[in-house]
Amino acid sequence: MINTYLKYLLHEKKYSEHTILSYKNDLLQAETFVTRIDPNLEMCDLNHKILRSWIVSLIEDKINPRSVNRKIATLRSFYKFLHSREIINDNPATKLKPLKTDKPLPEFVQKKEMDTLLDKVDFVKDFFGLRDKLILELFYGTGIRLSELINISDRSISLYDSTVKVLGKRNKERVIPLTKEIVNIINIYIAKRNELFGESRDDVLLLTDAGKKCYPMMVYRTVKKYLEHITKSSKKSPHVLRHTFATHLLDKGADLNAVKDLLGHSSLAATQVYTHNSLEKLKSVFDQAHPKA
Template identity: 55%
Template sequence: MDTPFQSFLEHIRYEKRLSHHTLTAYGADLEQFGAFLQKDFGLENAGAANHLQIRAWIVSLVESGLDKTSVNRKIATLRTYFGYLTRRKVIEADPTLKIQALKTSKKLPVYVEEKPMETLLDEVEFPEDFAGLRDKLVLELLYGTGIRLAELVGLQTSDVNLYERTITVLGKRNKHRIVPITASLFSLIQNYLQAKQTELGPKADDIYLIVSDQGNKAYPVLIQRIVKKYLNVVTTLEKKSPHVLRHTFATHLLNRGADLNAIKDLLGHSSLAATQIYTHNSIEKLKKAYDQAHPKAK
């Protein structure tokens, strides 16, 4: 990777404090962009690219069959990169100012209806051992707090305040937020911690809250498997992931009258715009109720 890319990636890593996943994605995007410029235009310095060359790359991505959302993410990477070069006065003008994102159709967040979630958490029987308690806690935490997969995996035992009934979540850009937990979730955490100590003993990681059957810190694939396994019991949704439970948390709160700003803070969104997408689910629900009940709807 060339020096301009390296210096930019160090900037977003140490100053912007973006996640490792985002850092890796930015690096891959820039490497791909640089390789395209070198192959098609003989341009060694990606920072010297003009808007026509950037457009040519975008066209090549679309023609390769890459979906518009992914293309727009790569455009966002270039905006951040060239914005950085402009601020550092490496280049005089930002070529991405002449680039527009591709128009995409808005996809509503996928979520589980309330009844299936009630069935899952209140009626489905979990094994009465450590693994069963762990699996139930994973589902209750994701649905009961709306935390992200990475936030759950990184949740430490010390982040749980059983006295205040809250958890402290380390979110994106290393920002902390406090999320309340219900009385039932409070009891479940207590039972889980006891089982963790009794069944796993000293071999269990005592730093991180969620651990594997062997007592090691939980990893993303383990959480994904747990979620998919149990959602398969109660829903036919094609997508069954931890993020679906995050969407479910937000949608159910909104449907029951929670303030949008409060949901924003609970989710750890940096702006209200990211949270407003859940209002579309509520509007669709209202339309469905109207179509079913109003005499003139047909």
């Protein structure tokens, strides 16, 4: 049943491989727990009591509440699928309640720190330096996800319109404007790239040092290396630059719906988390400047 469900997520729901792997790991963990209780039990035979006992065991093992909530969401989705396919008569996961968790604000890099990184750091003008600079500029200038960045092709970029087309979650396309600085870097970078590796690269924009398509860990290491020089933030990842993009836009008065569309969020609720950072900044200014504060 688990494999059938995972195929459903891949082919019908169009979930990413990373997301499907998370669902798979959660369900296999649940299956392992159930097997210890009774080797003859199947996942489709479980009731609410058994599912709840697994969740309780996770809490007792001090698993992070957010991780527990993800596993609860996995169970609810899995049994909803089984119920919709009439494989089970009753959904045993409907009564599972998520744990209460604090909602931390997204970490982001300060404006002056980003200015230092992009305007004052001396990137070497060869392929390697230009590629690293382009990776940072694209993350901060467009707010795209890591998976979206590594799949950018030459054809997805319109230098004439100064836009890039990316394929987001659930295969949803969106078009994002590019700054003049990014367009300029792309032009120079492509010339250097073609000079070094030739023009036959399966239409992939960003390449590794060996001329292959970039992979997530390589991009993550690149971002972390440069952020370590300019910020003391505990998180130094591509997603931090996505948070930084959204926060800085809202700080400058950008429309929330516009930021939602740029980020590729399916709902406004996912974007509203960035308004908290802007509100904290406003409160700080108020406390410092208002005579009655």
